[in-house]
Amino acid sequence: MAKVTIDGKTIEVPDGTTILNAARMIGGNVVPPAMCYYSHLKTSGGYCRTCLVKVTKGSEKDPRPMPKPVASCRTTVMDGMEVQNMTAPDLQEARAGVVEFLLINHPLDCPICDQAGECHLQDLGYEHGKARTRYEFKRRTFPMTDIGKYIKLHVNRCILCYRCVKVADQLCPGRVHGVMYRGDVAEISTYIKNAVEHEMCGNMIDVCPVGALTDMTFRFKNRVWFTKPVDAHRSCDKCCGKVRLWYKGEEVLRVTARKDQWGEVQTFDGKPGWICNSCRFEHKLTSDWVIEGPSHIDRHSVISANHYELKEGHKKTDKPRKNLEGKRIQLGEGALDPNNK
Amino acid sequence: MSRKLLLTHNDVPGIQSYEVYRQQGGYASVEKALKTMAPDAVTEEVKKSGLRGRGGAGFPTGMKWSFLAKPPGVARYLVCNADESEPGTFKDRYLMERIPHLLVEGMITASYALGANTSFIYIRGEYFYVSRILEKAIEEAYAAGWLGRNILGTDYSLDLYVQVGAGAYICGEETALLESLEGKRGNPRIKPPFPAVAGLYGCPTVVNNVETIAAVVPIVMQGGDEYAKIGVGKSTGTKLISASGHINKPGVYEIEMGVPVEEFIYSEKYCGGIRNGKKLKAVVAGGSSVPILPADLILKTAKGEPRLMTYESMADGGFATGTMLGSGGFIVMDEDTSIVKNLWNFSRFYHHESCGQCSPCREGTGWMEKILHKILDGHGTLEDIDLLWDIQSKIEGKTICPLGDAAAWPVASAIRHFRAEFEEYVKNPKGIKDVKHYYRIHKLQEA
Ligand SMILES: Cc1cc2nc3c(=O)[nH]c(=O)nc-3n(C[C@H](O)[C@H](O)[C@H](O)COP(=O)(O)O)c2cc1C
Ligand code: SF4
Ligand code: SF4
Ligand code: FES
Numbered sequence: 111m112a113k114v115t116i117d118g119k120t121i122e123v124p125d126g127t128t129i130l131n132a133a134r135m136i137g138g139n140v141v142p143p144a145m146c147y148y149s150h151l152k153t154s155g156g157y158c159r160t161c162l163v164k165v166t167k168g169s170e171k172d173p174r175p176m177p178k179p180v181a182s183c184r185t186t187v188m189d190g191m192e193v194q195n196m197t198a199p200d201l202q203e204a205r206a207g208v209v210e211f212l213l214i215n216h217p218l219d220c221p222i223c224d225q226a227g228e229c230h231l232q233d234l235g236y237e238h239g240k241a242r243t244r245y246e247f248k249r250r251t252f253p254m255t256d257i258g259k260y261i262k263l264h265v266n267r268c269i270l271c272y273r274c275v276k277v278a279d280q281l282c283p284g285r286v287h288g289v290m291y292r293g294d295v296a297e298i299s300t301y302i303k304n305a306v307e308h309e310m311c312g313n314m315i316d317v318c319p320v321g322a323l324t325d326m327t328f329r330f331k332n333r334v335w336f337t338k339p340v341d342a343h344r345s346c347d348k349c350c351g352k353v354r355l356w357y358k359g360e361e362v363l364r365v366t367a368r369k370d371q372w373g374e375v376q377t378f379d380g381k382p383g384w385i386c387n388s389c390r391f392e393h394k395l396t397s398d399w400v401i402e403g404p405s406h407i408d409r410h411s412v413i414s415a416n417h418y419e420l421k422e423g424h425k426k427t428d429k430p431r432k433n434l435e436g437k438r439i440q441l442g443e444g445a446l447d448p449n450n451k
Numbered sequence: 452m453s454r455k456l457l458l459t460h461n462d463v464p465g466i467q468s469y470e471v472y473r474q475q476g477g478y479a480s481v482e483k484a485l486k487t488m489a490p491d492a493v494t495e496e497v498k499k500s501g502l503r504g505r506g507g508a509g510f511p512t513g514m515k516w517s518f519l520a521k522p523p524g525v526a527r528y529l530v531c532n533a534d535e536s537e538p539g540t541f542k543d544r545y546l547m548e549r550i551p552h553l554l555v556e557g558m559i560t561a562s563y564a565l566g567a568n569t570s571f572i573y574i575r576g577e578y579f580y581v582s583r584i585l586e587k588a589i590e591e592a593y594a595a596g597w598l599g600r601n602i603l604g605t606d607y608s609l610d611l612y613v614q615v616g617a618g619a620y621i622c623g624e625e626t627a628l629l630e631s632l633e634g635k636r637g638n639p640r641i642k643p644p645f646p647a648v649a650g651l652y653g654c655p656t657v658v659n660n661v662e663t664i665a666a667v668v669p670i671v672m673q674g675g676d677e678y679a680k681i682g683v684g685k686s687t688g689t690k691l692i693s694a695s696g697h698i699n700k701p702g703v704y705e706i707e708m709g710v711p712v713e714e715f716i717y718s719e720k721y722c723g724g725i726r727n728g729k730k731l732k733a734v735v736a737g738g739s740s741v742p743i744l745p746a747d748l749i750l751k752t753a754k755g756e757p758r759l760m761t762y763e764s765m766a767d768g769g770f771a772t773g774t775m776l777g778s779g780g781f782i783v784m785d786e787d788t789s790i791v792k793n794l795w796n797f798s799r800f801y802h803h804e805s806c807g808q809c810s811p812c813r814e815g816t817g818w819m820e821k822i823l824h825k826i827l828d829g830h831g832t833l834e835d836i837d838l839l840w841d842i843q844s845k846i847e848g849k850t851i852c853p854l855g856d857a858a859a860w861p862v863a864s865a866i867r868h869f870r871a872e873f874e875e876y877v878k879n880p881k882g883i884k885d886v887k888h889y890y891r892i893h894k895l896q897e898a
Binding site: 269 | 641809810811813821850
């Protein structure tokens, strides 16, 4: 075990834990933002540099501070380590710099982007961005491409976080997709007009932190904050079958994996809850699913607008509810139930 | 006195061939090491020699070797970094082209010390003809029994391969080099783990520069202590310097560490002074990635002492008044040189060569280049100079590999020491020939 102090808050974590994960264990605003790290994808992280922190004391054994900011998602803690995140003004300045770099080639057209409301770069820009950009030159632009029958790629919005590359590498054998070229002309692409068709490739859409990879069965059908997320499951032999259905009225507009508070796919029975293309793209009827209830949505997210959940103690309503699979139930305290006819 | 340890036989006709090299005493270090020394004893000599890596960072070679993990039953590798893509640096090419067997000999001796049975020379694609020269030397070494199974009848065996890169500067960064060698995209790896623990194919690996490996030959022959007597302080031995720019005698020079910079530039033995009797304006002392210094600071340290060609003296005063010896790419600029233009040229290079993995380097290098071009073309503002300063500070120290720093340092130092020149470009724009052309190229957005 190693004792680590982040922004004055101390926690003991197992050896080998990264600074980022230690911060997540503490929670609150000591947690650095992470645009490229994804805990369920091996070797992810290290690329975007948004999670940089200052190590002011290396360890009990070697208390020297680290000379440069380190990527908290790829740096493991040491016993006695002291870290600054929000408490270091120069680090906040550096982070604002990273955000500015990320926004050079990412258009600030959130109002028309399919990812709006679910985009971490949008949050980051809001928290660290400046009202005006200092960049005056032409941005890079690419045509949109269909990389298979389900996914549309818009490289304009890509921040080269490599998450989809890791999905392709780790979940979809027979890889056909990756990064081409280098520097600021580098682009995510399929190799020589290949199509991304592996049964698990839809997860690329879920891991994309921005609106570069979009679900062709959903894109621009609605704004995400007008939809109602509901947890549901079905038995599936290809994946865990645990999903989130996004309803507009009685219609399922989109199916995604369930995400945790860090915006990553949830873990079930110790395994990441990746979902297959069949659950994601081909089962869009309520009757395909066993409905569990409204999804938990963090209050900071715009999706939580008009979204009401039952709190633990409030599960019982005055009038007895039938079970959720029942045909007709009484809506209690804003519980949203798509089965309620 | 100037001793030569690497280029001793440089002028001997036919030294490229095995026979001549052998006649000059070549491969004696292999004989000495394999027959009379344990592998660790070779490492010990390298440690004693104080040899510092000649690839740029100057990390002590013996120490690097002693970090090499040695789990039983796991292969170890020695990889020679012959990528040499730093603008202004061309010493490794000279050495490999002139005395290829010196590198082959060094590779065998160093591989023996490290317990590597397979070693690689990773050479940049543009040096294709040099790779041919090396391949021929390796073939000759195999034929003469210096490579292969049971070398000199000992139980030590070694295979040596040359691998040609596809021409990307980033593949000179040691972890990107290993990725490339494994047949992947040349992206730097995130450290730790360091190559000494998990390098090529996940096995413990040492990556060393061509000159570093060549220096192992004289170290083994004369002993580490003798080698350490050459030079000044922690900068021991000799160093190859590739001198270019506005000097009378550009070329590759082997110097003893500690030669005063002034002597190096002006003496007939080395650069022979500035071309056409012009005045010295600035020097980039260690390849394009190190901070540029104006004449007064390159000749004397901030304390007014003569600056020497050593790691310490070059770095004296930090980046405020000093620079780095780097890879020894010594670029001299006379009084007529435009710093802004040269900086733009460097920036163009780093922009082009960024691998694109981390956001500050990927986006920042291009941004800097564009602003420099704007200033050069007479459209810059004073705010642009501050903006450049700010951008470089947001790249430096915040990236995965040091290419980000390499792009930022020249910009920082040029502004630090030559700000007046930038302002001149802004206030009295001269070089503009065709404004429309400028806007066309850059498709500049209207404010
Ligand atoms: C962008 C970049 C390019 C580099 N290119 C070279 C190179 O061409 N040759 C070289 O020997 N070292 C190069 N290096 C340094 C290597 O990463 C490494 O430090 C060196 O090969 C170690 O050898 P040494 O200890 O013998 O100096 C480069 C480093 C960076 C960051
Ligand atoms: S497409 Fe999305 S997931 Fe893939 S690299 Fe770009 S931003 Fe990341
Ligand atoms: S600093 Fe530049 S070259 Fe190095 S890893 Fe980052 S993007 Fe690639
Ligand atoms: S989240 Fe750590 S570098 Fe991107």
